[in-house]
Amino acid sequence: MSEQIEGRNAVMEAFRSGQVIDKLFILDGCQDGPVRSIAREARKKDTIINYVPKERLDQLSQTGSHQGVIAQIAAYEYSTVEDILEKAREKGEPPFIFLLDNIEDPHNLGAIIRTANLAGAHGVIIPKRRAVGLTATVAKTSAGALNYTPVAKVTNLGKTIDELKEAGIWFVCADMDGDRMYDLNLKGPIGMVIGNEGEGVSRLIREKCDFTAAIPMKGDIDSLNASVAAGILAYEIVRQRLS
Structure with a gap:
């Protein structure tokens, strides 16, 4: 299209x-x-x-x-947040949701949706403003995952987090200044927040999160690509959910 x-x-x-x-x-x-x-x-x-x-x-x-x-x-229809929660209920699993704070690169968004599908997440939530939508490039990069993983688009990411907290979901965001991700309890209903490629998770969203997870890094540069960070943190959540 x-x-x-x-x-x-x-x-x-x-x-x-x-x-x-x-x-x-x-x-x-x-x-x-x-x-x-x-x-x-x-x-x-x-x-x-x-x-x-x-x-x-x-x-x-x-x-x-x-x-x-x-x-x-949009190359694909958007779902709703309720569709994502319903998917978790249908599977009889605690919700596992990706929330993306202003991801602007369509290749990153497509790769993250692909990771969300493979990690067993029930859906992805993106904001309406200052972020890429479901373009044909996103669909192609997702390698078919968009057919199976619902993506909801919301006007206010912070308000959506507040509403999901009321539904019993905990939130973790990836941030270099956080606690080592291996030291956190990431089991149960969880929303994983990944920030913008340049600035990371915005202060307002970070303050709403229950945990801040740092991915251990040993190299000479100080940050990971957003889709790579999403994959690493998602699979620590998967590991804990399986243990």
């Missing part, structure tokens, strides 16, 4: 036909009737709207005729 739709008529038709649009890019300052109608449709569907300069649209455009509007569409 194409990753984006360009031009006013094509974008409006995509909204009307019910396609899942991750992000909408509109020429900043453009206020004519058709563009206002598209923005109205986007707000109805709770789509993120980004008003950007012409240079940014030209850079994003694949056709060269965007008419001031580009929509990035």
Whole structure:
């Protein structure tokens, strides 16, 4: 499936036909009737709207005729947080959920979804803003895992953590300044939080976590790729769940 739709008529038709649009890019300052109608449709569907300069649209455009509007569409349908919890109930297992704090690289997101599937996680939660959605690149990198692992998209990751805590789920985030992951009890219902490629887990999200897990590192550089960190911490959780 194409990753984006360009031009006013094509974008409006995509909204009307019910396609899942991750992000909408509109020429900043453009206020004519058709563009206002598209923005109205986007707000109805709770789509993120980004008003950007012409240079940014030209850079994003694949056709060269965007008419001031580009929509990035999801390659897969999103699930809900409740779908993820239901999957755990169906399997008779304590929930094991990946939460991703602003992962921006589609290859990282695809690799993490693949790891989530193989580690037996019940789903992945991503935020709507400042993060990549389920693009065709993500789907390809996940190597088929997107067909089996639900991905939910939420407006507020912190609020979602609070709600899941009320459902009895504990949270651990990967952070260099945390306790050694082998020293933590990561059994039971758990949400594993992995941060942005550059900045790691944001302070607000980190403060909501019950544990902060450091992955022991012996080398000369100080950080791991986000998808690699997700894999290492996930498999420590798997090891503890199996023991």
